[in-house]
Amino acid sequence: MFSQMYLPRRVVVGCLLFIGLVVSYFVRMALNVAIIAVAVKEHWDDTSQGIVLSAFYWGYVPTQLLGGWLTPRYGGKLVFGFGIVWASLVTIIWPYTIEYFSLTVIIRIITGLGEGVTYPAVFQLLGLWFPKTEKSFWACFLGVAPSLGTVLANGLSPVIMDNLHWESVFSIAGGFGICWGLCWFMFATDEPEDTISVTCLRIENEELDYIINNQSKQEVFLNNPSYRKILTDPAFLVIALNHFAYNWGYYVFAHWLPTYLTELNYNLNETGIMSLLPYILMPFVAIPSGFIADKFIASNKISTLNVRKLFQIIGTFIPAFFLILLSFLKPEPTFAVIIMVIALAGVPFTTAGYNSNFLDITNKYYSLLYSISNTSANIPGIVGVTLTGYILDVSNHNWSIVFLLAAIIYIVPAVLYCFIAKGEIIDFDEEPLPNNNSRYAIQY
Secondary structure, three states, rough: OOOOOOHHHHHHHHHHHHHHHEEEEEHHHHHHHHHHHHHHHHHOOHHHHHHHHHHHHHHHHOHHHHHHHHHHHOOHHHHHHHHHHHHHHHHHHHHHOOHHHHHHHHHHHHHHHHHOOHHHHHHHHHHHHHOOOOOHHHHHHHHHHHHHHHHHHHHHHHHHHHHHHHHHHHHHHHHHHHHHHHHHHHHHHHHHHOOOOOOOOOOOHHHHHHHHHHOOEHHHHOEEEOOOHHHHHHHHHHHHHHHHHHHHHHHHHHHHHHHHHHOOOOOOOHHHHHHHHHHHHHHHHHHHHHHHHHEEEEEOOHHHHHHHHHHHHHHHHHHHHHHHHHHHHHOOHHHHHHHHHHHHHHHHHHHHOOOOOOOOOHHOOOOHHHHHHHOOOOOOHHHHHHHHHHHHHOOOOOOOHHHHHHHHHHHHHHHHHHHHHHOOOOEEEOOOOOOOOOOOEEEE
């Protein structure tokens, strides 16, 4: 047993990762509510607001693969920490650029550049720090962080704006990120075996042995992945397409829901509270979905592939149905909010669908497949958010078009998924390469 009062170091690293992801989404989403005040002050139309909101993803998308390249070379600690601190510092600067539209867009792009490298580092640290018997729990736990970060951004922003001023939203979000960065660099290391890095906490030998003895490490460079195979495999491409669909709904409504609620005549405080309701409920859908799916698979009564299809259909058809309902009924405000909350809260059923399917089709290239998929899946942050602003401008704020478009984007990939998806390992190997003993390069 570990010595008395010893806090396992993997728990410290896991909690710091969780807080870091929460902060990163707070920084990313800080503009969602504040832009209502900024748009009035600067006389921005909906198209301009859409450009500013989406600019983050212009930087975020290209640096997904860069993060995957940097992490094995410089370690997850440096890449993850630097990315969030970078984005936090730039966020503090952003309010001082709003009088110059081009500059304010550029600063948001630079913010995205910093955060784009973070998720590949997260997967690397998960693989290095946690035994195989704990990976699922920590993956689900960290998966809750984006929703909580969105809740903080949408919930705290109106309070901050009421009691201070709108610029303070960005100062506080960026300040959280810098404070977190200090803790991260003080306490985290790249891997349990790291005895070189400066840290305030050292792992005990007993915990180190426990992690090492329960790892299923495999060097990345034992095999050379075939990008041709990956990019032409229908089963992988349909996962990536559903990843794209999930993010379309998540990003469009995360950024535009506060605006929709203000048009239903809710005040700023009510808008902040109501816009966070779906994201409060999302963890209570996502985590049980993973647990139930694992139980189905363990029972051997339903195949892995059929479990994935079941949860993918539930997680796409529920939101699509309610978005279509919202488009045609045009209900009174309270009922509209209820329908929207149900629609968005139902989407995380797909965490046991397409999202878990990455783990089914590979046992070596999970982080590589995810980084490729995540690159295309974040395009909705650019196209979806900007297009929504344009649609609202040219249609005299006809939200039905926005809702119907999202419903179609949910349904079509899900139907294709049911016909094309696979539930077994797919060969993505090229010719084997000589062994490379890169310190950080593992698969899990």
